[in-house]
Amino acid sequence: MSLDAYQKLLERAREVYLLHSAAGTLQWDAETYLPPKAVPFRAEQLSFLEARAHLLATDRQVGDWIKACEDHGFPGDSDEAANVREWRREYDRATKLPVSLVEEFERICALARDEWKRARRDSDFAAFAPHLGKILELTRRRAELWGYKESPYDALLEGFEPGMTTRTLQPVFAELRASLVEILAQLRGESVPENYLKGDYPIPGQQALNQRIAMAFGYDFDGGRVDTTTHPFQTSLGPDDHRITTRYDEQMFLVSFYGVLHETGHALYEQGLRKEAVGTPIGSARSLGIHESQSRLWENHVGRSLSFWQKWHSTACEHLPDLRRYSPEDITRGAQRVAPTFIRVEADEVTYDLHILLRFEIEVALIEGKLELKELPAAWNSKFRDLLGLVVPTDSLGVLQDIHWSLGSFGYFPTYSLGNLNAAQLMRAADRQVPGLQSRLAAGDYAPLLDWLRANIHRPGQKYLSSELMTRATGEPTQAKYRIEYLRKKYLRG
Amino acid sequence: MSLDAYQKLLERAREVYLLHSAAGTLQWDAETYLPPKAVPFRAEQLSFLEARAHLLATDRQVGDWIKACEDHGFPGDSDEAANVREWRREYDRATKLPVSLVEEFERICALARDEWKRARRDSDFAAFAPHLGKILELTRRRAELWGYKESPYDALLEGFEPGMTTRTLQPVFAELRASLVEILAQLRGESVPENYLKGDYPIPGQQALNQRIAMAFGYDFDGGRVDTTTHPFQTSLGPDDHRITTRYDEQMFLVSFYGVLHETGHALYEQGLRKEAVGTPIGSARSLGIHESQSRLWENHVGRSLSFWQKWHSTACEHLPDLRRYSPEDITRGAQRVAPTFIRVEADEVTYDLHILLRFEIEVALIEGKLELKELPAAWNSKFRDLLGLVVPTDSLGVLQDIHWSLGSFGYFPTYSLGNLNAAQLMRAADRQVPGLQSRLAAGDYAPLLDWLRANIHRPGQKYLSSELMTRATGEPTQAKYRIEYLRKKYLRG
Numbered sequence: 010m011s012l013d014a015y016q017k018l019l020e021r022a023r024e025v026y027l028l029h030s031a032a033g034t035l036q037w038d039a040e041t042y043l044p045p046k047a048v049p050f051r052a053e054q055l056s057f058l059e060a061r062a063h064l065l066a067t068d069r070q071v072g073d074w075i076k077a078c079e080d081h082g083f084p085g086d087s088d089e090a091a092n093v094r095e096w097r098r099e100y101d102r103a104t105k106l107p108v109s110l111v112e113e114f115e116r117i118c119a120l121a122r123d124e125w126k127r128a129r130r131d132s133d134f135a136a137f138a139p140h141l142g143k144i145l146e147l148t149r150r151r152a153e154l155w156g157y158k159e160s161p162y163d164a165l166l167e168g169f170e171p172g173m174t175t176r177t178l179q180p181v182f183a184e185l186r187a188s189l190v191e192i193l194a195q196l197r198g199e200s201v202p203e204n205y206l207k208g209d210y211p212i213p214g215q216q217a218l219n220q221r222i223a224m225a226f227g228y229d230f231d232g233g234r235v236d237t238t239t240h241p242f243q244t245s246l247g248p249d250d251h252r253i254t255t256r257y258d259e260q261m262f263l264v265s266f267y268g269v270l271h272e273t274g275h276a277l278y279e280q281g282l283r284k285e286a287v288g289t290p291i292g293s294a295r296s297l298g299i300h301e302s303q304s305r306l307w308e309n310h311v312g313r314s315l316s317f318w319q320k321w322h323s324t325a326c327e328h329l330p331d332l333r334r335y336s337p338e339d340i341t342r343g344a345q346r347v348a349p350t351f352i353r354v355e356a357d358e359v360t361y362d363l364h365i366l367l368r369f370e371i372e373v374a375l376i377e378g379k380l381e382l383k384e385l386p387a388a389w390n391s392k393f394r395d396l397l398g399l400v401v402p403t404d405s406l407g408v409l410q411d412i413h414w415s416l417g418s419f420g421y422f423p424t425y426s427l428g429n430l431n432a433a434q435l436m437r438a439a440d441r442q443v444p445g446l447q448s449r450l451a452a453g454d455y456a457p458l459l460d461w462l463r464a465n466i467h468r469p470g471q472k473y474l475s476s477e478l479m480t481r482a483t484g485e486p487t488q489a490k491y492r493i494e495y496l497r498k499k500y501l502r503g
Numbered sequence: 504m505s506l507d508a509y510q511k512l513l514e515r516a517r518e519v520y521l522l523h524s525a526a527g528t529l530q531w532d533a534e535t536y537l538p539p540k541a542v543p544f545r546a547e548q549l550s551f552l553e554a555r556a557h558l559l560a561t562d563r564q565v566g567d568w569i570k571a572c573e574d575h576g577f578p579g580d581s582d583e584a585a586n587v588r589e590w591r592r593e594y595d596r597a598t599k600l601p602v603s604l605v606e607e608f609e610r611i612c613a614l615a616r617d618e619w620k621r622a623r624r625d626s627d628f629a630a631f632a633p634h635l636g637k638i639l640e641l642t643r644r645r646a647e648l649w650g651y652k653e654s655p656y657d658a659l660l661e662g663f664e665p666g667m668t669t670r671t672l673q674p675v676f677a678e679l680r681a682s683l684v685e686i687l688a689q690l691r692g693e694s695v696p697e698n699y700l701k702g703d704y705p706i707p708g709q710q711a712l713n714q715r716i717a718m719a720f721g722y723d724f725d726g727g728r729v730d731t732t733t734h735p736f737q738t739s740l741g742p743d744d745h746r747i748t749t750r751y752d753e754q755m756f757l758v759s760f761y762g763v764l765h766e767t768g769h770a771l772y773e774q775g776l777r778k779e780a781v782g783t784p785i786g787s788a789r790s791l792g793i794h795e796s797q798s799r800l801w802e803n804h805v806g807r808s809l810s811f812w813q814k815w816h817s818t819a820c821e822h823l824p825d826l827r828r829y830s831p832e833d834i835t836r837g838a839q840r841v842a843p844t845f846i847r848v849e850a851d852e853v854t855y856d857l858h859i860l861l862r863f864e865i866e867v868a869l870i871e872g873k874l875e876l877k878e879l880p881a882a883w884n885s886k887f888r889d890l891l892g893l894v895v896p897t898d899s900l901g902v903l904q905d906i907h908w909s910l911g912s913f914g915y916f917p918t919y920s921l922g923n924l925n926a927a928q929l930m931r932a933a934d935r936q937v938p939g940l941q942s943r944l945a946a947g948d949y950a951p952l953l954d955w956l957r958a959n960i961h962r963p964g965q966k967y968l969s970s971e972l973m974t975r976a977t978g979e980p981t982q983a984k985y986r987i988e989y990l991r992k993k994y995l996r997g
């Protein structure tokens with residue numbers, strides 16, 4: 010199609026993508042190799058590039074071009090219509106807030122971040138509370154400006170999971186909550202020791218093993234690489250540049266192993282997007298909840314299972330000879346260890362979502378004005394006991410543990426659980442649609458699964474909203490029941 | 504000072520610097536860690552960033568601001584006057600060529616580069632000649648547009664060594680040429696075997712040793728780092744981000760060792776520039792000939808000497824135990840081995856400049872129209888025999904060996920020899936001005952030398968042209984005699 014306004018939008022998207030991917034490369038470098046003294050100037054480079062990208066994305070002309078495309082009207086199921094719909098969403102979101110509010114929010118968050126670090130160290134919620142209060146106040150104002158139908162929290166969700174609403178999530182999460190508490194209760198007593206599988210696992214051996222499995226999954230190392238960082242992540246710096254990072258513990262190989270499997274899932278999604286559409290919505294990942302479904306699927310559904318270790322045990326032992334002391338069953342037991350923890354990022358497959366559900370309930374209550382800030386630590390601790398059965402000894406291990414609120418990222422956490430739900434639902438659909446999938450996986454043949462994900466999730470990009478994408482792939486929008494079934498089967502053996 | 508136009512120029516310089524340093528980071532990544540499939544998109548990112556920087560640097564407003572500063576007239580010895588002088592030089596150089604010529608030149612060079620690769624492989628000068636002819640023709644047109652007083656080659660030199668002229672260089676290089684040929688003749692027969700010092704030098708040991716020496720010289724690793732690349736280089740990505748690269752040969756530790764010492768010299772220069780003036784001329788390195796003087800000084804004058812190895816022998820043996828087989832005298836012999844080679848990049852301290860002088864004479868003759876392209880291989884081979892005493896067996900080892908001409912980089916090579924001459928001249932001046940310098944160096948105390956270089960070369964940045972910078976530091980502009988003295992003393996022992 011040759012509508013001039015559409016061509017202009019494509020060109021502009023390309024320029025914005027070039028700037029974002031350049032900034033992404035500088036960010037990757039900042040996490041991996043940047044000399045310590047270079048940190049302040051790097052921040053200046055990044056804010057310059059991001060400001061340039063923001064100017065290009067939000068200038069009035071872009072709004073005019075989008076309007077012209079809307080007036081023209083592309084066929085409903087065309088790539089062009091999907092691009093225009095998503096450009097509109099991004100443009101409105103980026104332009105509805107006055108610059109003064111954006112700047113004030115950034116300033117408040119920067120201060121809050123420093124204060125949060127001190128508050129967590131000293132377990133001093135009172136010191137952090139006024140900053141969090143400011144952030145909440147500005148967050149509510151942002152939500153009002155962005156607009157919503159039912160709950161102001163919807164306007165926040167929209168930033169991470171477009172189209173998702175609070176009232177859609179609540180019953181799904183409530184069903185998940187009840188089942189997880191029940192499963193966890195049944196698992197009490199069945200404990201695997203904390204340092205199970207502890208051994209001597211040299212880093213080069215871990216690296217070789219991780220790479221072997223990532224390649225078996227289908228990760229293309231000619232368009233990717235693995236580096237070391239404190240906080241593992243996946244980042245895409247171009248249509249053929251999908252990097253992951255991990256961290257190593259020489260006594261616990263599982264840390265880097267499942268970290269790499271997880272990030273490989275993210276990278277496989279990015280590597281499966283349409284390269285010719287890179288930088289446009291239809292060539293971009295749908296949402297965080299879909300992204301996370303891909304990482305969890307490969308990490309947990311594929312990798313954290315007995316059949317997986319039966320297949321890879323001898324390979325793992327070649328790279329990490331100390332693993333010879335353990336059978337495939339032993340390693341699986343270690344990989345499937347369940348034990349409630351205070352800290353979300355250390356949580357296992359069963360308890361992880363409980364951390365998220367707790368945060369979701371608290372975030373919604375805060376944003377909807379149903380929870381006062383001064384009640385927050387007590388509310389956290391009470392919910393934590395209800396959900397995870399642990400008494401939080403100090404706010405550092407409780408309400409202050411996580412950086413995200415000080416970053417102003419409300420509405421972000423639920424996408425983790427959406428990812429888990431989507432992963433289970435997609436895996437079940439793939440099982441039904443791909444003949445003999447489980448035996449192919451057991452044989453280490455991952456191509457049929459990857460092909461199915463490519464066709465159903467990766468290649469569509471942002472062509473559909475998440476609920477339609479899930480419905481097309483699985484027959485219905487995101488449900489809790491498939492994850493519950495999966496966990497019951499895996500952890501309660503029935 | 505608060506002249507509005509000057510403030511605008513400072514702001515603009517800052518923006519251009521942010522873009523250049525971002526592009527530099529992407530370039531560094533391309534040399535070190537970029538996945539192979541990501542190469543084409545990286546080229547697109549780089550050309551986008553460089554085009555943006557070029558637009559910012561060359562728009563008409565910048566010309567107006569420079570004019571306003573010139574009309575205002577800053578005091579002759581002020582930083583402002585130096586900045587305005589250099590901005591004028593850069594602006595004129597960047598705007599005097601029509602965009603069509605710039606684009607044509609880039610296109611011709613891109614084709615030539617591919618053709619050169621094939622031609623070198625097949626030793627087929629005739630295939631490369633028409634491309635080189637085109638490049639020469641356009642290079643002469645560029646020189647005419649830039650303008651010059653005596654030789655069109657001056658306009659090319661100006662791009663790498665501002666203020667330098669062909670007629671200034673010719674007598675200096677002629678003096679150097681005669682002496683080098685004579686020194687080389689006297690050294691014939693005194694040969695050190697080719698694989699002298701060959702041993703077992705594991706890379707981690709080389710890395711630790713190299714880092715130890717670089718730190719002793721004064722390289723600040725909190726604002727720098729060392730990575731591995733095929734072609735070693737130094738790059739600065741910000742006021743506190745000065746990175747170097749090297750390559751390792753597990754049997755010949757000298758390759759990475761002197762490579763790192765060389766790049767450390769470059770990095771020390773960059774780390775010694777005024778950080779508060781980063782991105783402006785007075786906070787930037789003066790020229791390639793001055794830059795190269797710093798790398799050669801630390802690599803050769805400091806590092807390639809007996810007193811150096813007497814100081815560091817035991818440290819080197821700790822990191823590379825196989826070195827215990829060699830005495831400090833043995834290692835020095837290996838480091839000072841002289842043997843003519845066909846390939847410039849493999850040349851030693853005595854013969855290196857002969858390669859450069861040959862290229863300089865040929866480049867000047869080509870640009871001034873005194874040498875026909877079809878005579879080039881014969882001219883190369885004949886000069887090569889005169890200077891280095893070797894008969895070139897094939898154009899691959901001769902006139903086709905180097906990529907620079909296919910890049911259109913005429914006028915670049917002489918800065919290597921200028922670097923060598925400046926290094927010797929600076930070292931002699933430091934010797935006279937810093938009490939007990941040689942004994943401090945012998946004791947591994949490099950601070951007095953670095954301090955002298957900081958004060959005399961690094962901190963001035965581009966405040967003065969090279970000839971004035973050298974005169975202020977040493978009493979006279981660049982001479983050949985100090986390098987000749989140095990080589991005679993070092994290699995002829997007298």
